Amino acid sequence: xxxxxxxxxxxxxxxxxxxxxxxxxxxxxxxxxxxxxxxxxxxxxxxxxxxxxxxxxxxxxxxxxxxxxxxxxxxxxxxxxxxxxxxxxxxxxxxxxxxxxxxxxxxxxxxx
Amino acid sequence: xxxxxxxxxxxxxxxxxxxxxxxxxxxxxxxxxxxxxxxxxxxxxxxxxxxxxxxxxxxxxxxxxxxxxxxxxxxxxxxxxxxxxxxxxxxxxxxxxxxxxxxxxxxxxxxxxx
Numbered sequence: 001x002x003x004x005x006x007x008x009x010x011x012x013x014x015x016x017x018x019x020x021x022x023x024x025x026x027x028x029x030x031x032x033x034x035x036x037x038x039x040x041x042x043x044x045x046x047x048x049x050x051x052x053x054x055x056x057x058x059x060x061x062x063x064x065x066x067x068x069x070x071x072x073x074x075x076x077x078x079x080x081x082x083x084x085x086x087x088x089x090x091x092x093x094x095x096x097x098x099x100x101x102x103x104x105x106x107x108x109x110x111x112x
Numbered sequence: 113x114x115x116x117x118x119x120x121x122x123x124x125x126x127x128x129x130x131x132x133x134x135x136x137x138x139x140x141x142x143x144x145x146x147x148x149x150x151x152x153x154x155x156x157x158x159x160x161x162x163x164x165x166x167x168x169x170x171x172x173x174x175x176x177x178x179x180x181x182x183x184x185x186x187x188x189x190x191x192x193x194x195x196x197x198x199x200x201x202x203x204x205x206x207x208x209x210x211x212x213x214x215x216x217x218x219x220x221x222x223x224x225x226x
Contacts, residue, residue, distance in 0.1 A: 004154070037223060043116075043203060044155070044217040051212065083192060089154055098143065100205075100215060101156030109195060 002027045002094055006103035013080055014111050021075040021106045023090035026102075028068050034100065035064050035075050036089045044089065048075070080110045114138075115157040116218035118204050124224045125194055133221045137206030144187050145205040145215060146179055155203055161187060163208060194225045 003026045013019055023033070032051050036044040047059045048064040050073070056065040063076040073090060087107045091100040117136045125131050137144050143162055147155035157171040161181045169179075176194075181187040189196055201222050205215040 025122075032214075034214065041222075043219040044205075046214060046216060048216045049212055091154070093156070093215075098160050098162075099145070099157035099168065099171065100147075100155075101157070104152070104154045 001016050002092060002101045003045050004090060004092060004103040006088075006090060008054070008106060009104065010107040010109075012109040012111065014043050015080060015082060017080050017110075018076070018078050019080055019108075021022060021077070021090075023073040023103055023110070025071045025073075025101075027094065028071050029095045030068060031093045031095045033064075033066055033073050033092050035062075035073075036091065037107070038087045038089060040086075045087075075107075080108075082112050084108060084110050085098050092099050116204055116206055116216055118202075118218040118221050120221060121219065122222045122224075124226060126226055127193050127194060127196060131191050131194055131223065133191075133202050133216060133223070135187045135189070135204030135206075137185065137187070137204070138216055140208070141206035141216075142184065142209045143207045143213070144181060145207075146189050147203040149201045149203055149204065149220070150212070151200075158189070158202075191223075194223075196225045199223055199225045 004071045035047045048067040061078040087105040091102040146158040149155040160168040164184045176192045179189045201220040203220045205217045207215045
């Protein structure tokens with residue numbers, strides 16, 4: 001059974017810092033990996049999707065990398081802003097089946 | 113519509129009652145998913161539809177939960193004899209059944225069973 005773990009569970013940084021969120025998964029037979037953002041009381045917003053054949057994806061200040069063989073992904077946020085404060089979730093889609101398996105998320109607070 | 117929509121946004125019901133939660137996916141998306149998210153946790157898969165049929169319902173916790181998608185678009189999640197442990201946010205997502213299979217989520221329905 002696929003298990004996804006996110007470290008740290010919570011992170012508080014001053015504005016302007018570069019930061020890294022970590023995601024690990026136990027079964028490397030994945031089709032893709034998605035990073036999501038969730039604001040309090042809201043749904044999930046897709047940030048980046050990395051296919052299993054890709055090593056990284058970039059969108060603005062966000063960069064996500066994938067090392068499928070070691071079962072790890074990182075989300076790098078450059079020059080963090082208070083508006084980046086949210087919970088960040090990673091989820092994997094396995095090659096067999098269509099469900100996403102989620103980690104428990106990292107709650108990020110960026111202080112002005 | 114432009115995104116996935118879910119109604120109601122909030123539902124409060126008494127223990128033992130029946131509830132229905134509705135999901136309207138992105139137009140043209142053939143795949144539809146239901147997830148449940150408890151406080152402080154990541155979403156957990158419930159059921160997946162491809163077209164009108166439930167292709168994978170292995171995440172439904174018990175037979176009180178049922179979902180339909182009769183015309184391959186709107187889906188309804190039905191919960192019978194609700195229990196306090198059913199309280200959670202129910203999320204719906206849809207995707208195109210080709211390409212990246214990227215899932216797009218709705219805002220969720222917060223269900224509270226008193």
